[in-house]
Amino acid sequence: MIISVDFVKSKFDEFNQQMFDGKLSSLPIKLSSARTYLGQLRFRRKRKLFGGWKYCDFQLIISNKIQIEKQVVEDTILHEMIHYSILSNQLMDSSSHGKLFRSKMLDLNQRFNRNISIRHRFTKEEQDRDVEHRLHYICVSKFIDGKLGITIAAHARLLYLWDALFAIPKISETDWFVSHNPFFNRFPRSLKPKVYKITEKDLRDNLADAYRLRRVGDKIYIIK
Numbered sequence: 001m002i003i004s005v006d007f008v009k010s011k012f013d014e015f016n017q018q019m020f021d022g023k024l025s026s027l028p029i030k031l032s033s034a035r036t037y038l039g040q041l042r043f044r045r046k047r048k049l050f051g052g053w054k055y056c057d058f059q060l061i062i063s064n065k066i067q068i069e070k071q072v073v074e075d076t077i078l079h080e081m082i083h084y085s086i087l088s089n090q091l092m093d094s095s096s097h098g099k100l101f102r103s104k105m106l107d108l109n110q111r112f113n114r115n116i117s118i119r120h121r122f123t124k125e126e127q128d129r130d131v132e133h134r135l136h137y138i139c140v141s142k143f144i145d146g147k148l149g150i151t152i153a154a155h156a157r158l159l160y161l162w163d164a165l166f167a168i169p170k171i172s173e174t175d176w177f178v179s180h181n182p183f184f185n186r187f188p189r190s191l192k193p194k195v196y197k198i199t200e201k202d203l204r205d206n207l208a209d210a211y212r213l214r215r216v217g218d219k220i221y222i223i224k
């Protein structure tokens with residue numbers, strides 16, 4: 001569905017009455033084009049005079065980058081509303097999705113037949129809807145056991161990751177490519193040498209029109 005601020009606002013109000021006894025005060029709602037999350041509760045933390053924190057300046061952010069079903073958007077709003085109800089009451093949870101969060105989540109899922117989760121795993125269909133053409137610097141790593149991995153490097157970290165990935169003992173070989181294929185949008189841009197699993201078929205199918213990169217000193221060249 002196409003997400004608008006008005007939609008998020010009206011759902012917030014509806015769910016607030018229905019599931020939070022109307023106790024949540026309204027907060028600024030914004031859309032973002034992030035691929036790395038569906039929703040986010042932003043806030044500031046102020047140190048209290050006698051220890052502890054005060055949470056304030058809440059904002060609800062919903063990403064409209066990836067097309068997802070209405071039901072999933074609603075559950076994302078609810079997920080963030082649970083965070084909001086905990087933090088705006090200045091309660092301390094046992095972790096970021098701790099006991100308080102989980103018990104409220106289970107309660108809403110049961111009573112209102114929702115499907116709120118700790119983390120949304122994008123389905124392949126959702127990921128395939130992201131067709132924006134962006135430039136990807138791709139490192140394909142081959143592990144000693146023959147498995148393959150992939151890292152999409154943030155541009156500013158290209159040289160760093162070039163060395164860092166090669167230095168991982170379990171990796172026997174690294175190969176670098178550049179591609180515009182939207183398939184690679186599904187991987188986060190890495191600042192750190194983190195490697196994601198990928199099948200040989202997915203690699204072969206999606207690297208077909210990629211160019212290989214070569215490094216000479218601190219310069220990277222595209223081999224055409």
Ligand SMILES: [Zn+2]
Pocket residue numbers: 079083096097118
């Ligand atoms: Zn969360």
